[in-house]
Ligand SMILES: *[C@@H]1O[C@H](CO)[C@@H](O)[C@H](O)[C@H]1NC(C)=O
């Protein structure tokens with residue numbers, strides 16, 4: 001008995017120590033990036049269809065690209081810095097060295113923060129016509145890290161390829177010696193200009209002392225945009241002289257949809273990655289299906305005849321189609337109070353999510369946009385000075401709340417890459433390696449904030465505002481949970497899908513509301529001292545309109561992301 005209780009932990013510690021020791025010897029500093037990220041569950045089996053989805057290679061017209069995952073079997077870690085950036089853990093740079101598909105050429109190096117498990121990929125390109133890809137003429141030094149006082153694996157020397165006229169560079173390369181690389185080393189290559197597009201900074205990978213490193217993304221993004229995300233990156237602030245810009249690839253094929261998943265493949269993808277959404281235990285305003293909202297008494301109002309609203313038929317078949325968000329029509333609750341209260345609370349058991357399938361990055365990625373409808377958005381709460389939780393009366397309340405999360409999936413291999421979380425007027429984009437998954441599977445766990453239904457990847461409190469004051473977003477696990485894989489309907493984007501009539505209702509799903517901040521403040525803040533009330537009024541009046549949803553919500557098709565990229569910072 002004695003040995004059992006005392007020695008077990010001791011053996012365990014010894015074992016851990018030995019394990020850590022041997023591991024640290026072969027790897028570096030025990031950083032997350034030293035381990036390769038793998039999805040907890042099995043990945044979807046992609047059965048072939050007539051298109052090229054999931055075949056590993058995508059034809060961009062004149063140029064074919066393949067996506068190579070960065071791992072110890074394909075890449076070599078060139079350089080690491082151990083400070084700055086996310087969680088102050090620094091970042092690492094990788095060069096593809098092995099197992100590059102035959103006849104494919106490199107377009108640049110790969111970089112990622114050290115606080116993530118190794119999770120990334122980069123495109124390589126090949127062309128039947130030898131003139132479409134060529135080695136650089138020379139390299140120019142973007143800069144080096146010799147004078148940066150940071151913890152690093154010796155200095156890094158950063159080089160940008162110099163391309164022949166009519167060709168563009170897509171990525172940079174990095175060495176640990178000051179000698180300029182030879183063009184024949186082909187660390188990166190140049191691509192004919194007609195296969196490229198302008199790029200801009202995407203996610204920040206690292207920043208320290210005026211130097212920043214960003215992934216690159218095409219400037220034009222959306223369902224019709226042709227720009228392709230390559231996975232390369234750029235350094236900013238290392239060079240004092242301006243350098244020629246770096247470019248993205250371009251899909252020049254007329255039909256960008258040829259690499260999108262089929263109906264069956266989409267179902268397999270959604271069954272693999274469909275999220276699980278937790279609502280707060282105190283949440284009273286749950287989602288419902290659109291049909292539940294209509295059949296439980298939602299009314300259609302028309303400007304000029306406010307006194308005679310009409311009931312909405314199932315599927316919204318009598319909703320006005322098309323037009324614009326012009327306040328000519330709007331939806332509202334049933335007039336009978338008991339019915340109204342019922343509708344406000346939604347109905348989790350009827351809830352269905354609505355999927356919009358759209359191409360991204362010139363059809364090299366698929367966005368599965370998961371739309372969730374809540375009949376009611378509850379009021380906002382503030383954390384303000386010493387007040388932990390201050391209810392804002394009716395401020396923030398509105399009828400008809402559309403929220404979404406988006407699964408961004410690679411069309412090369414069907415792997416989930418990023419997930420977008422809508423949060424009031426904006427949102428965040430997270431990488432698949434940074435998410436929580438339902439036990440043993442690949443379904444991301446999502447937390448919906450109390451009343452506002454903003455989507456987050458973690459439970460806890462997120463304040464939107466300045467310093468320690470702000471609008472509260474409270475997330476917590478509860479038994480109010482929506483398994484999106486149980487009931488879903490594809491409403492747009494796949495060929496053969498009939499769009500339900502309500503999707504083409506482009507007016508507001510609730511009436512336009514006007515909060516009288518001063519009046520509401522008298523209600524909920526009358527017990528507060530006058531000087532605090534003054535401060536509070538000032539604070540509330542500065543909250544952007546879209547955060548409080550005062551404008552009344554439009555449906556999914558009314559959002560810019562319907563045809564564009566998601567909005568994230
Ligand atoms: C690559 O790394 C994994 C651990 O992340 C390890 O199990 C594997 O043996 C490594 N492979 C090689 C070729 O080093």
Ligand SMILES: *[C@@H]1O[C@H](CO)[C@@H](O)[C@H](O)[C@H]1NC(C)=O
Nearest residue numbers: 141143144145146147157178
């Ligand atoms: C490193 O960069 C500095 C400018 O920051 C430059 O003066 C120096 O020549 C560079 N060193 C090498 C070896 O390229």
Ligand SMILES: *[C@@H]1O[C@H](CO)[C@@H](O)[C@H](O)[C@H]1NC(C)=O
Nearest residue numbers: 291314315316498499500501
């Ligand atoms: C409308 O709803 C009914 C069930 O309520 C369903 O059977 C029918 O297919 C729907 N029609 C359309 C066009 O969505």
